Amino acid sequence: MMKKYILILAMMAASPATASCYADYKAKQNSPLRLHYGVIELPDTACSKSAAALQTAQRIAVDGWELLHIQSIFQADGLGEREKNAGQYFLRY
Amino acid sequence: MPDNISSATEPRLNGSKVVAIGIAAIVLILLGAAVLLFLNLPDANAFNARVEQIFVENNDLTNGTDIKLLEILAQSGTSFSDTLASYRMVIFVLLVFASALLVAALVFLVTIIALNKRMGEIERTGIQVSSLLISREENTVYLNNMEFKLTEAAIETLSVLAEARMDEDLLSGCEIEGMISGRPASDCDEAAGATRIKRLRDSLGNQMVSELLVKNIARRGYMLAIDKDVIRMI
Numbered sequence: 517m518m519k520k521y522i523l524i525l526a527m528m529a530a531s532p533a534t535a536s537c538y539a540d541y542k543a544k545q546n547s548p549l550r551l552h553y554g555v556i557e558l559p560d561t562a563c564s565k566s567a568a569a570l571q572t573a574q575r576i577a578v579d580g581w582e583l584l585h586i587q588s589i590f591q592a593d594g595l596g597e598r599e600k601n602a603g604q605y606f607l608r609y
Numbered sequence: 610m611p612d613n614i615s616s617a618t619e620p621r622l623n624g625s626k627v628v629a630i631g632i633a634a635i636v637l638i639l640l641g642a643a644v645l646l647f648l649n650l651p652d653a654n655a656f657n658a659r660v661e662q663i664f665v666e667n668n669d670l671t672n673g674t675d676i677k678l679l680e681i682l683a684q685s686g687t688s689f690s691d692t693l694a695s696y697r698m699v700i701f702v703l704l705v706f707a708s709a710l711l712v713a714a715l716v717f718l719v720t721i722i723a724l725n726k727r728m729g730e731i732e733r734t735g736i737q738v739s740s741l742l743i744s745r746e747e748n749t750v751y752l753n754n755m756e757f758k759l760t761e762a763a764i765e766t767l768s769v770l771a772e773a774r775m776d777e778d779l780l781s782g783c784e785i786e787g788m789i790s791g792r793p794a795s796d797c798d799e800a801a802g803a804t805r806i807k808r809l810r811d812s813l814g815n816q817m818v819s820e821l822l823v824k825n826i827a828r829r830g831y832m833l834a835i836d837k838d839v840i841r842m843i
Contacts, residue, residue: 551664551679551680553670
């Protein structure tokens with residue numbers, strides 16, 4: 517019984533890992549102006565640009581970031597080339 | 610119907626109205642200029658918005674260093690906009706000075722016009738004596754620096770009158786005759802004093818008119834000493 521719970525919890529915690537798509541985006545903070553480029557993983561319900569924008573904006577807002585735009589939506593094979601540029605904002609939110 | 614009556618007070622009223630309207634116009638124009646100035650100067654966000662636009666429009670600008678550079682660019686723009694704000698203050702102060710000077714200039718202009726009108730009136734009232742200098746030794750009197758030669762008796766009369774004027778006194782004919790001849794005033798004839806006054810008037814008036822109005826130019830003839838534009842015949 518306990519083991520089953522743990523398994524479910526583990527599956528829930530791991531669910532972002534089963535994301536079907538990723539997006540790279542640009543965001544800003546005001547006064548003083550700060551900018552960042554980041555990569556975020558999205559559930560497959562949010563793989564369109566508009567849905568991705570909505571969800572990304574909500575998730576980065578916790579640190580006061582304002583989404584400027586979603587640059588592209590890509591699959592897991594596109595992560596490697598973007599990791600260096602995104603730096604600390606690679607899959608952070 | 611009082612509406613049809615125009616009186617001399619109207620121009621003066623119009624004058625003060627003109628001043629009020631002029632001052633209001635100056636203040637309005639400069640206020641408008643100040644408002645335009647404050648609205649049109651870019652604020653700090655103009656630079657930030659521009660940097661943001663560059664960031665969004667260029668898909669290649671994803672490198673961390675590039676982004677850092679963009680942030681520095683925006684910060685330098687912001688500090689420049691602080692400088693602009695101080696310039697704006699300076700310009701505003703200068704505008705206030707300018708409006709004060711314009712208002713003062715307008716007031717002075719109106720004052721000068723009013724003074725000119727007064728001057729014209731004073732000129733029309735005729736001769737205004739601003740200085741009277743009596744020289745007994747030369748039997749000469751200087752009126753406004755115009756020199757008039759008088760007889761000894763006429764100078765005596767004028768001196769007596771001048772002394773009485775300085776004491777704010779009025780003299781009767783008897784008193785004038787008495788003071789000049791040295792006898793007590795009760796013994797003197799009123800007519801003798803009147804004669805002295807008449808001779809003084811004749812002598813001085815004749816010379817004054819010849820100086821101010823009917824001039825004699827030596828060996829050439831006589832002419833009126835006035836501007837020919839002021840002559841009118843009715």
